Amino acid sequence: MSEPWFLGYLEGKHWLTNVDYNIDTIFKVLQAAKELKEMYHKGVRKVNWLDGKTLYLLFYNKSLRTRNSFQTGIYQLGGQGIYIAADQVYRPTLPEDMVPYQTEAIRDVSRVLSRYGSGIAIRIYGDAAKWIIGRGHKIIQEFAKWASIPVLNMEDDIYHPFQALADAQAALEALGWPKDLRGKKFVVSYAYSGGLKPLAVPQSVALIAAMLGADVYIAHPPGFELLDDVLAKVKQYTEHWGSEFKVVHDMDEAFEGATFVYPKAWSPKGFFPPFNNVVDKEGAKAYQAKFKDWIVTMERLEKAGKPFYMHCGPADRGQEVTDEVLDSYEKSLYFEEAENRLHVQKAVMAMVMGSKK
Numbered sequence: 001m002s003e004p005w006f007l008g009y010l011e012g013k014h015w016l017t018n019v020d021y022n023i024d025t026i027f028k029v030l031q032a033a034k035e036l037k038e039m040y041h042k043g044v045r046k047v048n049w050l051d052g053k054t055l056y057l058l059f060y061n062k063s064l065r066t067r068n069s070f071q072t073g074i075y076q077l078g079g080q081g082i083y084i085a086a087d088q089v090y091r092p093t094l095p096e097d098m099v100p101y102q103t104e105a106i107r108d109v110s111r112v113l114s115r116y117g118s119g120i121a122i123r124i125y126g127d128a129a130k131w132i133i134g135r136g137h138k139i140i141q142e143f144a145k146w147a148s149i150p151v152l153n154m155e156d157d158i159y160h161p162f163q164a165l166a167d168a169q170a171a172l173e174a175l176g177w178p179k180d181l182r183g184k185k186f187v188v189s190y191a192y193s194g195g196l197k198p199l200a201v202p203q204s205v206a207l208i209a210a211m212l213g214a215d216v217y218i219a220h221p222p223g224f225e226l227l228d229d230v231l232a233k234v235k236q237y238t239e240h241w242g243s244e245f246k247v248v249h250d251m252d253e254a255f256e257g258a259t260f261v262y263p264k265a266w267s268p269k270g271f272f273p274p275f276n277n278v279v280d281k282e283g284a285k286a287y288q289a290k291f292k293d294w295i296v297t298m299e300r301l302e303k304a305g306k307p308f309y310m311h312c313g314p315a316d317r318g319q320e321v322t323d324e325v326l327d328s329y330e331k332s333l334y335f336e337e338a339e340n341r342l343h344v345q346k347a348v349m350a351m352v353m354g355s356k357k
Helices: 023-041 065-076 106-116 135-146 161-174 200-211 228-241 251-255 281-291 298-304 323-328 334-353
Strands: 054-059 080-085 091-093 103-105 119-123 151-153 185-190 215-219 245-248 260-264
Touching: 023 161, 023 200, 023 334, 054 065, 054 106, 065 080, 065 334, 091 106, 091 135, 103 106, 106 119, 106 135, 119 135, 119 334, 135 151, 151 161, 151 334, 161 200, 161 260, 161 334, 185 200, 185 251, 200 215, 200 228, 200 260, 215 228, 215 251, 228 245, 251 260, 251 298, 298 323
Parallel strands: 054 080, 054 119, 091 103, 119 151, 185 215, 185 260, 215 245
Antiparallel strands: none
16 A cells, blocks of 8 residues: 555654644644545555554553554554553653652653654553642653654643544534534533543643634633633634634533533642642542532433534543433434544554655
């Protein structure tokens, strides 16, 4: 099979956030993912574009979709993925957190793996990042600083770029691949969960919806505000397109007339450093418990006009969303988004780890 136009398109580049790239590049990634998905569904499950290339998959957190889509994707491109659990090696860490014979400096780990392979992918947030908001992203940036091969962000405490790319692909597919999402209302909403979750998904989804030209509505109860610099970026992208950007505090108000709704739990930042002096997990959970009515039901979707339902997964059934919605709502993109993780990640891996001949 001949080499595609996108192989080596961004050779040697890191992929830490989608906003590191311009809107045109994001659309090129999505076009590559579209072509890869078409190949996949025609039965082409293996190519040799990354023959001999190794991607190290360093997980500080557990995963179903992320691990398996990356490991499957690199294999389908002709390379191999090697899984590394952070607690099964001397834990790669920042200089201020070094413990003799228990940790290893990220600057050393990054340079060692750069001698062996062709890419390093990292996932870190929550407990693994001490619930200090921004620390997970700082760790991934430290890997990128010292690596001489591409570093990929498989989710940190601020960004989840590949999930957002998969969501963007699902949204465009649902509409028959329009040029962009101008004129479409895209709602990123809080939904209740009893668990603690990072800001990464809602922030990355709001950003990519804005990058694609949608009217972006962010809905949440008071106290669940996203980071100021992320909101500023969303505003910047919507202004670029001449689209709307609003923050509201009522789920039903936000859902009304929406094309897409993306209700997803995240934890209120005010209970965690640097927005609080201590990590207050119990306080955060107690505050979240006040908003159990922020749940997606069939009735709520029907009242809103039957928008497309989206969620990164895994969704907390009975808290974020009802079983009925996940199992039988005809406009759910839940499993399409999960599949698209494979295709967008293959697109980026081919672009940054591949070489043009």
